[in-house]
Amino acid sequence: MSTDINDLMRKAKSYWYEDGMVETLAGLFFVAVGLILLADWAAPDDWPWKWALAPIFAVVTIVWIFGGRKIISWLKEHITYPRTGYVAYAQQGSWSGRARAILGGILGAAISIVLVATVINRQDIVRLIPLIMGTGVALLLLRIGSSVALTRFYIVALWSLLVGSGLAWSTADMGLSVAVYYAALGAAVAAAGVITFIRYLRSPAPEVGDD
């Protein structure tokens, strides 16, 4: 029997992430976005299928926004809950919602500044887009990591910052930089999720039977 109470509470708090499914799917989404943006950047203007990239991007985004949680719930119902049990969490407190609103506001303000800079042709600001994205995502991952005390979130946050910084200081075209950022972030997040899922499946599970 586990007797470390703080460890028990920490694990209960982080159970939603124990199977790695959230990160695997989120990572795949970011990789898909990165590949679509990369295709858009790389394809010549006269490529006959270039027109399809925008609707594909829209479909992928809509599926993730409206279907992501449902897909994850379905996977957990069929894999996680029968294996290691079900947990329901209370509605998140107002601080968590405020934190997200503040972060969203900062990112929105940063994106607005960059868009204005693009319009008035300030390339020195536009090239900072990957850094702004990398920093914003890193802050979000740090917030999640600290609330569930999982080291891999800190590692991916650091990766996001490094990739964003590296791309901002590179001479790469902005379109290519953003595509590479999404793909690199997605690959790291998905890899973390897959490794976690494999470790979860290999860990012993309690005997299934009547309660």
Add this chain to the structure above:
Amino acid sequence: MTEESTFRLLADLDRIVHEPARLAIMAVLYTVESADFLYLLHSTGLTKGNLSSHLMRLEEAGYVSIQKSFRGKVPQTLCSLTPAGREAFRAYRLRLQQAVDSLPM
């Protein structure tokens, strides 16, 4: 704090909560809104019989509510702390911390 008051703090600890298995169960349930029997088995490492027995004790004390239902076609036993249970756990942690803090180094 005197030795007598430290002893009093320890002696007054809630005996329902102050049992390693039940403390583990309450710690898990305190962190979540509810958890099923399988998750409690997974997280605490208790045997089925042991877990059942301690859950029954906690239910009798009014600290845990247990609901048997179905999740789809699968039977499920869902456990959650009652308001009294949450308060008992909070009070226990506070009292234990006070007792530990008062011990001489």
